[in-house]
Amino acid sequence: MERQGLDPAEMSGASDGQMNGSAGTGQNTGMTAQVQQDNRININTADEAQLTTLTGIGATRAQAIIVYREENGPFAAIEDIMNVQGIKEGTFAKIKDEIVVG
Known part of the structure; x- marks a missing residue:
């Protein structure tokens, strides 16, 4: 029972x-x-402090994003961030939902 x-x-x-x-x-x-x-962080306008809040992005990569943007103009799509030295598919996969272009 x-x-x-x-x-x-x-x-x-x-x-x-x-x-x-x-x-x-x-x-x-x-x-x-x-x-x-x-x-979401606008990767075309964000400063270093804002970029370092992204998953897997430290000061060095944040600076690389800014330099790339200054030399090549604004990112047309979030996928273009993979053109930045040190940012590959793995990092992009971690941050793609945290970023936007505008």
């Missing part, structure tokens, strides 16, 4: 937990996406 009493309780708890987890995840994802869009 104890087993019968535990199984429905465990099943109810699992169902409730799954439902709450799914609903919460959907809501949080939407809010996170909005925040990211509002806080």
Whole structure:
């Protein structure tokens, strides 16, 4: 009898937990996406301090972005940042949702 009493309780708890987890995840994802869009860094206008807030971008790479921009003009697309020395596909993959051109 104890087993019968535990199984429905465990099943109810699992169902409730799954439902709450799914609903919460959907809501949080939407809010996170909005925040990211509002806080993206414009790589055509950002200074060194702003660029170093990007994932995987330190002072040296931030300076390289600024020098590239000064020598070649503004970035036409975010993918163009991979033309900067030291920024390859791996780094771009980490920062692509954090940057914008304008």
